[in-house]
Amino acid sequence: MRVYKNFDLTEYNAYRLKSVCKMAYFPDSEADIIELYKNERNYVLLGSGHNIILSKAYYDQAFLILNGNFNAIEVNKAMGVITAEAGASILELSKIAEKNGLTGLEFYYDIPSSVGGAVVMNAGTKEGETKNILKKVRFLDLSDMKVKEQYSKELDLEYRNSVFQKQKDKIILKVWFQLEKGNSRDIRRIMDESKARRWSKQPREYPNCGSVYKRPPGRFVGPMLDELGLKGYRVGGAEISQKHSGFIVNINNATGADILKIIRYTKEKVKEKFGVDLEVEQRII
The missing domain is CATH 3.90.78.10 (UDP-N-acetylenolpyruvoylglucosamine reductase, C-terminal domain)
Structure with missing residues (x-):
């Protein structure tokens, strides 16, 4: 786990706002995250930094950052399941799905977000929503410091919302996505068309x-x-x-x-x- 004092957050928020935090922790494992929360609760949890506004130039508190770390991705092609740690990029996830001929994640292509952030916000576009392909989530419940798993139907997923947004004491660790078998060429075409539409308007x-x-x-x-x-x-x-x-x-x-x-x-x-x-x-x- 990497730890920094007076850490510059400019490159860790998509607005590129100049800001510094007192301490920054970059955990590499589930055990790291659990250990951090055993010792302290008042962290600012930051994923890819793509849906946040840093309102201060300096934060006198610690940030727990999942960006380029805690990002392992596993594929079970036979079952059509992709498993990803909370810090994984959904862009990378969509590329891996395409390479393995698994369809359902095309709308994630070119959406900037971490896996954890995508679940918290039920990220989506006109082409789809996270809740449509989400199977299960593993999380740390700070109320009793136990690691739990729940299926998507238990997570109150709705338009840009979820139980994780309503209850801040649940820290996403790992996510399972249920996909369907498809043709990589068709998947790539949908991804490219989706990206082109967004770039033309955004x-x-x-x-x-x-x-x-x-x-x-x-x-x-x-x-x-x-x-x-x-x-x-x-x-x-x-x-x-x-x-x-x-x-x-x-x-x-x-x-x-x-x-x-x-x-x-x-x-x-x-x-x-x-x-x-x-x-x-x-x-x-």
């Missing part, structure tokens, strides 16, 4: 963390912001994307405070005009 040229808000019932966030003339609205180094107004981008050394000011202003204007309370999808730390 602002990949600037650091961002994807969609800022959950989709309100019967509405789409982007068109509402466009109608309000908010596309391109800027605070400091942060801007509502001129390519897709459902995204906020870091165009010039933005801070977490810049992003949060845009969010507050946007929520206020949308409520005033449409009577809709926007819910932030990204996790504010």
Whole structure:
């Protein structure tokens, strides 16, 4: 396990916000994670850093980071099951599924997230959701410090939500995905088409963390912001994307405070005009 003092988090959050934490731990095993939580509970758990907003320049607390570590992936081709540790990349997962002729993970291709984060948020696109291919999750329950396993039907998986988001005392360790046998060529074609669609619509040229808000019932966030003339609205180094107004981008050394000011202003204007309370999808730390 790697341990660092005064660790620079800039490259560990997709907005590329400049921030430092007092301590950073990079566990390599389930045993490492259990040992860390035996000694301390007040960690900030950080996966790939793709759905978070770091609101502070300095954190006087420890971060437990699963990014490039605790990321083993195993394939049981005969059973159509892929098992992955929480720090594994879902992009890598989709590539491994394609190489093994297993279909179901195509929508994960080019979505930036760790396996743990994808389960917490029930990550998905128009092509699919995590709950559709999730079989089982192994997790550490901090309430009694026991490692437990539950099947997907027990995890309250719904639109961008799960039991792991509602109950912060459950730390995902390992995940099982149930897939179907398919043709690698067809799988690759679907992956490439899905990636092309996202790149044509999303602002990949600037650091961002994807969609800022959950989709309100019967509405789409982007068109509402466009109608309000908010596309391109800027605070400091942060801007509502001129390519897709459902995204906020870091165009010039933005801070977490810049992003949060845009969010507050946007929520206020949308409520005033449409009577809709926007819910932030990204996790504010």
